[in-house]
Amino acid sequence: MSSATRKILVSCAATSGALAFLFIGTNIVYAIPPHVAEQTAWWVWMILLFVFSFILGIFSVLAGVGGGVLFVPIVSGFFPFHLDFIRGAGLLVALSGALSAGAPLMRKGLADLKLGLPMALVGSISSIAGALAGLAMPANVVQLLLGLAIMGIAALMMKARAYGTPDLKEPDALSKMLQISGIYYEESTKSDVSWQIHRTPLGLFLFMIIGFIGGMFGMGAGWANVPVFNMLMGVPLKVAVATSGLVLSINGAAAAWVYIFKGAVVPLIAVPAIGGIMLGSKIGAKLLTKVNTRSVRMIVIIMLVVAGLRSLLKGFGI
Numbered sequence: 086m087s088s089a090t091r092k093i094l095v096s097c098a099a100t101s102g103a104l105a106f107l108f109i110g111t112n113i114v115y116a117i118p119p120h121v122a123e124q125t126a127w128w129v130w131m132i133l134l135f136v137f138s139f140i141l142g143i144f145s146v147l148a149g150v151g152g153g154v155l156f157v158p159i160v161s162g163f164f165p166f167h168l169d170f171i172r173g174a175g176l177l178v179a180l181s182g183a184l185s186a187g188a189p190l191m192r193k194g195l196a197d198l199k200l201g202l203p204m205a206l207v208g209s210i211s212s213i214a215g216a217l218a219g220l221a222m223p224a225n226v227v228q229l230l231l232g233l234a235i236m237g238i239a240a241l242m243m244k245a246r247a248y249g250t251p252d253l254k255e256p257d258a259l260s261k262m263l264q265i266s267g268i269y270y271e272e273s274t275k276s277d278v279s280w281q282i283h284r285t286p287l288g289l290f291l292f293m294i295i296g297f298i299g300g301m302f303g304m305g306a307g308w309a310n311v312p313v314f315n316m317l318m319g320v321p322l323k324v325a326v327a328t329s330g331l332v333l334s335i336n337g338a339a340a341a342w343v344y345i346f347k348g349a350v351v352p353l354i355a356v357p358a359i360g361g362i363m364l365g366s367k368i369g370a371k372l373l374t375k376v377n378t379r380s381v382r383m384i385v386i387i388m389l390v391v392a393g394l395r396s397l398l399k400g401f402g403i
Contacts, residue, residue: 135357142365144385153179153305156358158235159388162395166354168224172303173344174355179305180337181359182366183330195327199265205335207289208296212336215300216343229400231302235393238308239386254319259285269324282318300340305333
């Protein structure tokens with residue numbers, strides 16, 4: 086990169102940063118209720134959000150769940166930001182994590198386009214519908230529905246049992262027509278593993294529902310994508326996890342534009358949240374082999390239950 090190009094990029098970045106801070110006052114007035122803003126300086130909440138997101142990033146990796154599914158219920162329950170802004174930031178948190186992991190998984194041949202694109206097509210359409218529906222509903226109704234959804238996710242995490250390499254079963258007519266099958270290299274056994282899917286129509290229907298829920302609540306959908314791929318459709322776990330990120334990146338991008346267009350994405354909430362989650366995820370990845378992930382997963386489930394109960398109480402105005 087030439088010095089002239091570098092100077093132009095630095096100038097653009099500096100100008101963008103200056104323009105962003107011109108709107109700090111306006112954004113923060115809408116994001117934080119007045120009675121809270123009078124008691125605590127806005128920058129204190131930004132620091133707390135960054136620290137909290139950093140810790141959340143560590144736990145999300147160790148527990149094997151996306152940061153978005155933890156971010157929205159916990160931040161909405163214990164931070165003073167408006168729910169619409171939290172959902173907008175939550176989508177960007179989930180999207181950033183999926184995009185950062187997508188390229189390496191694609192290069193390794195684990196994320197499969199033929200498998201992911203049909204699911205992303207129906208999921209992205211329904212995620213836009215979910216985002217529009219969520220922004221049109223009163224905040225207390227969305228908070229109540231969020232609490233119910235989080236309790237359901239916690240129950241699913243307690244009962245879900247993934248299968249590393251499910252038994253090959255006869256593929257259905259739709260998967261044959263779409264030619265959805267593949268081979269990936271399993272490093273642990275040093276061999277190629279063939280896979281194919283079944284129950285494709287039911288999988289498409291569930292991904293439509295998952296997309297709607299993700300768009301409405303601003304959550305990533307890894308908690309649901311992977312079980313549907315793995316336990317329902319018979320996709321090997323590694324391919325399911327990798328392709329889930331591909332689906333999430335497309336669905337999240339579609340719903341995120343709705344929140345951006347409606348003015349529900351505030352940089353002062355989204356930036357520290359994304360920065361904290363991404364940094365914490367890197368630390369969590371290094372700790373993954375050194376901690377008991379089952380215990381961490383149970384802690385995360387308890388956190389979700391508490392956040393779900395808190396959301397239910399806020400939804401009822403308690």
